Amino acid sequence: MTANVKVSIKNLYKIFGPAPESVLEHAKNGVDKASLLDQHGHVLGLKDINIDMKDGEITVIMGLSGSGKSTLIRHFNRLIEPTDGQILIDGVDVMTLSADDLRKMRQADMSMVFQKFALLPHKTVLENAGTALRVRGFKAEEADVEARKWLDRVGLAGFEDHYPHQLSGGMQQRVGIARALTSNSAVMLMDEAFSALDPLIRTDMQDLLLELQKELHKTIIFISHDLDEALKLADHLVILKDGEVIQQGEPQNILLNPSDPYIEDFVSDINRSRVLRVRSVMQPLKEAASSTAGNVDYNDTLEDVISHSDGDTTKVYLVMHEGEPVGTLCMKDLVRALVPRVPSEESIRS
Amino acid sequence: MAFYDSLFDSLGLREWCGAGDKGGPMTMAELLAKSKGTTATEETSALTLPFPSLDNLHAACEAIPRTRDMTSGVENFFLSIKSSLQFVLDPLTQPLSWLLDGSIWLFIAMPWWLLIGITLVAVYWITRSRASTILVAVTWLFLAFIDHYDYAVQTMAIIFICTGLSVLFGVPIGIAMSKNDRLQKAVIPVLDMLQTLPSFVYLIPLIFLFSVTESKLYGIAIILYAIVPVIRLTDLGIRLVDQDIIEAANAFGMTARQKLLSVELPLALPNIMAGVNQTIMMSLAMVVIASLVSAPGLGVLVLRGINNLELGVGLVSGFCIVILAILLDRVSKATLARVDVSQDS
Known part of the structure; x- marks a missing residue:
């Protein structure tokens, strides 16, 4: 299990203020955010964060604005220095790196995609995409070959000689993704990468990312404030509130078993039939099921099954995974799963 | 004679004032007064109270430098480092x-x-x-x-x-x-x-x-x-x-x-x-x-x-x-x- 942990954060604290070290002890002793600000004049940015990110998975860190998610992602490549804690990448503590090694790590091991694209406005799309390689000292021609390949891959062939301001937002972010891919780093940090795009383009980009991920198996750390996006992309979902992790795990699991009223409230607005999958609500196969109404796939969404069943709640389906029967799905269980466990009248958001 | 005479007298600084030599050219004001043939006799009232500037203080006390001594001081300093x-x-x-x-x-x-x-x-x-x-x-x-x-x-x-x-x-x-x-x-x-x-x-x-x-x-x-x-x-x-x-x-x-x-x-x-x-x-x-x-x-x-x-x-x-x-x-x-x-x- 620990073998394939690629990036790991242990006991990370971040305190903003004139003398963060001095109040670190208070924060560790559990003084909460409000009283730390009142009594000590410091802002608790992140509190005791522990996350393991596995190789080849997409970890989505989700939270509303002010929850510290953008602060957190900047700790991975030390754009922000933590007050305390460890950041391990392949077992190496980033905090121990010298300025030179840190720069090499940023050049080769981690790439980043930004919410506001942050492309160089005076460079062409091709030059922008090749930034990482040019910084590393590659010749322009070599960088261009690699950059062209990735621009092609994200669907921007033919735009190499344009300037960023000539492209639409969605296309600019494709350049941003190509730039990150060209660096060929194993870890990709995506800071609200799709938040600035309009909904249709955002869906396109999410599909593009999932498609790329199927081939590339990068370790992606994705920041989002949008639960639908988070559920769509995440292999591992971390929910952050006021600088603390309040629940993390498999997204389907969080959806079905929210551990906190905050999360219950959060997930109550979700279109569950589109997010939940058969595997999360099925019963494991005990004996050979006799009277099944048909087969459904392990990874189908509940929506697929509903349209399949024509709304008949008495049906039972056989669940197939890679050609093998693995379980049964009662339509009754399915319908029950569609209702949030706690009604959202006790909303804490209001 | 000058307005601030009494001030220096009362402070007991008359001795120190007298130590300053009376050399150096006259100021323009002195020259004008002299050419008019009137010696400056001021009435001392709040209305004619002169500002205690370097020149006015100098009139009462020789040891205090005049303003033009200051400008020539600046000049001399500049010439010395020139x-x-x-x-x-x-x-x-x-x-x-x-x-x-x-x-x-x-x-x-x-x-x-x-x-x-x-x-x-x-x-x-x-x-x-x-x-x-x-x-x-x-x-x-x-x-x-x-x-x-x-x-x-x-x-x-x-x-x-x-x-x-x-x-x-x-x-x-x-x-x-x-x-x-x-x-x-x-x-x-x-x-x-x-x-x-x-x-x-x-x-x-x-x-x-x-x-x-x-x-x-x-x-x-x-x-x-x-x-x-x-x-x-x-x-x-x-x-x-x-x-x-x-x-x-x-x-x-x-x-x-x-x-x-x-x-x-x-x-x-x-x-x-x-x-x-x-x-x-x-x-x-x-x-x-x-x-x-x-x-x-x-x-x-x-x-x-x-x-x-x-x-x-x-x-x-x-x-x-x-x-x-x-x-x-x-x-x-x-x-x-x-x-x-x-x-x-």
Whole structure:
């Protein structure tokens, strides 16, 4: 299990203020955010964060604005220095790196995609995409070959000689993704990468990312404030509130078993039939099921099954995974799963 | 006799006051009083209370220096450090004289058709603007036609060298300021002072330091006056570079040098160019005043117009300066526009 942990954060604290070290002890002793600000004049940015990110998975860190998610992602490549804690990448503590090694790590091991694209406005799309390689000292021609390949891959062939301001937002972010891919780093940090795009383009980009991920198996750390996006992309979902992790795990699991009223409230607005999958609500196969109404796939969404069943709640389906029967799905269980466990009248958001 | 006599008496300082010698020339006030043949007899009332200035206190107490002792003190101090200043500054600034003399000689020695041709090609290459190039051609031909060509060329040569040196020194100073808040805090008052000092005041210490016949005298005055905007706007331009882009540069592991050369300077370029435009305009303003200290060029004609009340000479050369200013402004703005074009987002 620990073998394939690629990036790991242990006991990370971040305190903003004139003398963060001095109040670190208070924060560790559990003084909460409000009283730390009142009594000590410091802002608790992140509190005791522990996350393991596995190789080849997409970890989505989700939270509303002010929850510290953008602060957190900047700790991975030390754009922000933590007050305390460890950041391990392949077992190496980033905090121990010298300025030179840190720069090499940023050049080769981690790439980043930004919410506001942050492309160089005076460079062409091709030059922008090749930034990482040019910084590393590659010749322009070599960088261009690699950059062209990735621009092609994200669907921007033919735009190499344009300037960023000539492209639409969605296309600019494709350049941003190509730039990150060209660096060929194993870890990709995506800071609200799709938040600035309009909904249709955002869906396109999410599909593009999932498609790329199927081939590339990068370790992606994705920041989002949008639960639908988070559920769509995440292999591992971390929910952050006021600088603390309040629940993390498999997204389907969080959806079905929210551990906190905050999360219950959060997930109550979700279109569950589109997010939940058969595997999360099925019963494991005990004996050979006799009277099944048909087969459904392990990874189908509940929506697929509903349209399949024509709304008949008495049906039972056989669940197939890679050609093998693995379980049964009662339509009754399915319908029950569609209702949030706690009604959202006790909303804490209001 | 004087108003403040009683003050010193009551303080028991009369002894100390008397110790001061009564030497030194009379003040203008004393001289006037003497020529009127009246000895100053003041009535002491609140209405005629004189301000306790150095001069008034001196009247009561010899030991207190007069104001003009202070100004002559400043002068003596300056004269006492003059030779050592000269020893350091003279060789340091000598290349400036050579540059100025050399470029003026070169520009004048060049046949007119060659110089105008080179200028036009250069302007077209820098601005890629046909309108600017035509403007330059028309201006040059007009100046040559009314026989102001040589003067204009001298003025342009001085501006060329002084602006070049201002950019050469100003941009690195601006970069250093943008990287270091304390340096910025220290340099800004100096820049404010350079900008607010009346332009004639620059010339006073320089006349003492260097001989009036040396070209570096006006060169230094022009550079000091004109370097300010390019420093300010380089500093500002680099500080205004979008922080998101700087963050991206950091995230991709750029070194400080890569960041400066491939991100900060290119993005600050529009601002720096605006500074260069201002620098050019200010050197043109100063080059006219510098004609007081033997700077050649159109300023000499303006000066002649004032000195000899030759109205026509003064007005025509003034007009020539205006069209030179328009020309320089348009060309540098066209360059700015060209630099800007790939950047609007």
